Amino acid sequence: MNKKVKLQDLGYKDYKATWEYQEQLFQEILNIKIKNRRENAGLETPNHLLFVAHPHVYTLGKSGDMKHLLxxxxxxRAKGATFYKINRGGDITYHGPGQIVGYPILDLDNFFTDIHKYLRLLEEAVILTLEEYGVQAGRSEGETGVWLDAGTPFARKICAMGVRASRWVTMHGFALNVNADLGYFDHIVPCGIQGKAVTSLHVELGQEQVDETAVKDRLKKHFAILFEAELVS
Known part of the structure; x- marks a missing residue:
């Protein structure tokens, strides 16, 4: 089992171009798995973790409702935003500057074959990262992602998640609001959940700007520990 994960920080990159790149990496892993099964080739499958920030974009998952784009x-166009229907789970979400987006493209056969566990570990990496900033976050029952004050009238989402998996290979991932312009969430029903607020780390800390590189470093550390992975460049 290959527990090495190739880490790439794509910087600021168009959503569609990144989606196509994800699909390419995803398909490469699937092709190796198919070859191994058909030919008993015994080839090692790679794993990837992409970090990226996107220009303003709204994406709608397979089970999403167009009515949630308001x-x-x-x-x-006036907002400088684009929109895509995509092949992940979940409903509608927003990506934009000030957000750390993480796309793990993993062969879970290298780790564990359990999508529920996979999602919970992604959430845990974010929860532990926020804890280092003194922000107590957690899960909201029946709702994927990371929340503050879940189960109270003050519940607010700080990290959205949506994934796709085929033959235990994953793509898409999580979006953590670090310095996000929350006004863009006013134009959707985030994740299709009515009446729930959205927040960003800089708002919770009362800071104008949070160092995103430092947040990524903490995310990488917790991801590597939780997945018992070795991150390589």
Whole structure:
């Protein structure tokens, strides 16, 4: 089992171009798995973790409802935003500057074959990262992602998640609001959940700007520990 995970920070990159790159890496792993099964080739499958920030974009998952996008095409253009229907689970979400997006493209046969556990460990990496900033976060029953004050009238989401998996290979991932412009969430029903607020780490800390590189370093550390992985460049 290959527990090495190739880490790439793509910087600021268009959503569609990143999605296509994810698909390429995803398919490469699937092709190796198919070859191994058909030919008993015994080839090692790679794993990847991509960090990226996107220009303003809204994405709708397979089970999403178009009604949860509250603005039309003309208004999207005026906001400098794009929109895509995509092949992950979940409903609608927003990505943009000030957000750390993580896309793990893993062969879970190298780790464990349990999607529920996979999602919980991704959440835990974010929860432990926020804890280092003195922010107590957790889960909201029946709702994927990371929340503050879950189960109270003050519940607010700080990290959205949506994944796709085939033959135990994953893609898509999580979006952690670090210095996000929360106004962009006003134009959707985030994750299809009515009446729930969204927040960002800089808001919770009362800071104008949080060092995103430092947040990524903490995320990487917790990801590596939780997945018992070795991150390589």
């Amino acid at each position: 603005i039309n095409e003309e208004q999207l």
